[in-house]
Amino acid sequence: MSWRDNLIKIEPYVAGEQPNKTDFIKLNANENPYPPSPRVLAAVSNFNAESLKKYPSANALPLVKAIAKREGLNPENVFAGNGTDDVLSLAFRAFFNSKKPIIFPDITYSFNTVWCGILNIPYETVPVDENFNINAKDYARENGGVVIANPNAPTSIGRGLDFIREILDNNRESVVIVDEAYVDFGGTTAVPLLKEYDNLLITRTFSKSRSLAGMRLGWAMGSAELISALYATKDSMNSYPVDSIAQAAGAASFEDEEYFQSTLKRVIATRDRLTKELRAMGFKLPDSQTNFVFASHPKHSAREIFEYLKTKDIYVRWWGKPKIDNFLRITVGTDEETDALIAALKDFI
Numbered sequence: 001m002s003w004r005d006n007l008i009k010i011e012p013y014v015a016g017e018q019p020n021k022t023d024f025i026k027l028n029a030n031e032n033p034y035p036p037s038p039r040v041l042a043a044v045s046n047f048n049a050e051s052l053k054k055y056p057s058a059n060a061l062p063l064v065k066a067i068a069k070r071e072g073l074n075p076e077n078v079f080a081g082n083g084t085d086d087v088l089s090l091a092f093r094a095f096f097n098s099k100k101p102i103i104f105p106d107i108t109y110s111f112n113t114v115w116c117g118i119l120n121i122p123y124e125t126v127p128v129d130e131n132f133n134i135n136a137k138d139y140a141r142e143n144g145g146v147v148i149a150n151p152n153a154p155t156s157i158g159r160g161l162d163f164i165r166e167i168l169d170n171n172r173e174s175v176v177i178v179d180e181a182y183v184d185f186g187g188t189t190a191v192p193l194l195k196e197y198d199n200l201l202i203t204r205t206f207s208k209s210r211s212l213a214g215m216r217l218g219w220a221m222g223s224a225e226l227i228s229a230l231y232a233t234k235d236s237m238n239s240y241p242v243d244s245i246a247q248a249a250g251a252a253s254f255e256d257e258e259y260f261q262s263t264l265k266r267v268i269a270t271r272d273r274l275t276k277e278l279r280a281m282g283f284k285l286p287d288s289q290t291n292f293v294f295a296s297h298p299k300h301s302a303r304e305i306f307e308y309l310k311t312k313d314i315y316v317r318w319w320g321k322p323k324i325d326n327f328l329r330i331t332v333g334t335d336e337e338t339d340a341l342i343a344a345l346k347d348f349i
C-alpha cells in the first residue's frame, strides 16, 4: 500500500474556461456583464481595513437580516455562505444522510454529482423529456432527497409554482432543494411556498443577477429547522465562512433595488434580442428565463461552432456529454459583446 492509494479519487466540477489573455469575450460562466451597484463599490472602497483584525460576524447576521427583509422572511429562515456552491455543499451534507438515493434531473447543474461523489451520497438521475422539460410526476418515487434547479441550467427553462408544488406534494418525507440561481431573470420563485412546506430549501446567489461572482456570496431560505441544520454543519467545518468585506458588499447590494432592476432589464432585453437573432440564423432554442441561452443548430455541430468562436476570441460553453453534445450554452453579455457574437456566428454559418 502506498499513500497514493489513499488519495481521493474524484472527478471534480469543471468551470468555464478562463483563458490566459485579456482581450476576449467571456460568455461561458453566466457572469453578469455589468458591474455591481455603486453602493457595493462604495461599501468596498470605504471598508475599514482595520476591522479585518477581528473575525467576521459568525453567522453573517447583518447580511442575513438584509436578505430576510427583502424576501419577507425572518432571519432564522436565512443562511448565508461563500457562494451557492458552498451553501449547496453544506445542504447536501446536512440533509442527505439517508441510504436512499437522492434524485435530480439528468440534465441539470453538474455540481450535483460531484457533491454526491465527495460526500458518498447515493443518487439517481431522472431523465428530462426530449424538450428538456422536467416532469414533476417523475419525482413521485422513493428517494433520500430531491434537487431541482428552477430555472434549470443549462437548459434555461423555468417552471411555475404549480410545478414546484407538485414536486413538494409528492415528497413530504424528503428535503426538496430548489436552486434559484437564475430566478431574477424571469423565473418564478418558490418563496411563497416556504410557509407551507418546512422541507423546502431555496438557494440563491449573488454571482449572476447581483454581479458579484468574484465575491463568493450565496444564501439559502427555509424552515428554521433546515436552517439550523445548515448552521450546525457549517459550525462543524468552518465557523466563519463569509468574510467581513463580502458581508458588507452583499448587504449594500440590497440597498439598491433600482440599480438591480435596471441591470436585470438590460440583460433580459439583450437576451431576447439574441434569442431572435439566433432563431433567424436557424438555431433552435427554448425561451430562456435566465441570463443565458441554450442553442443548437440543425446543420452545424455545436462543437465546431464552439471551436470556431474560440478562434474569434469568443468563449461559450460546450459539453461533449450525451443528450446535450449538440448544444451551446451562451451567456448574455453586453450589447457590444452580443453584436460581436452574432457577427461571428453569421460569418460561420
Ligand SMILES: *Cc1c(COP(=O)(O)O)cnc(C)c1O
Pocket (backbone or CB within 6 Å): 030, 082, 083, 084, 085, 086, 109, 149, 153, 179, 181, 204, 205, 206, 207, 208, 213, 216, 217, 218
Ligand atoms: C452559478 C450557479 C450556482 C453557483 O453560484 P455561486 O454562488 O457562484 O457558487 C449554483 N447553481 C447554479 C444552477 C448555477 O448556475
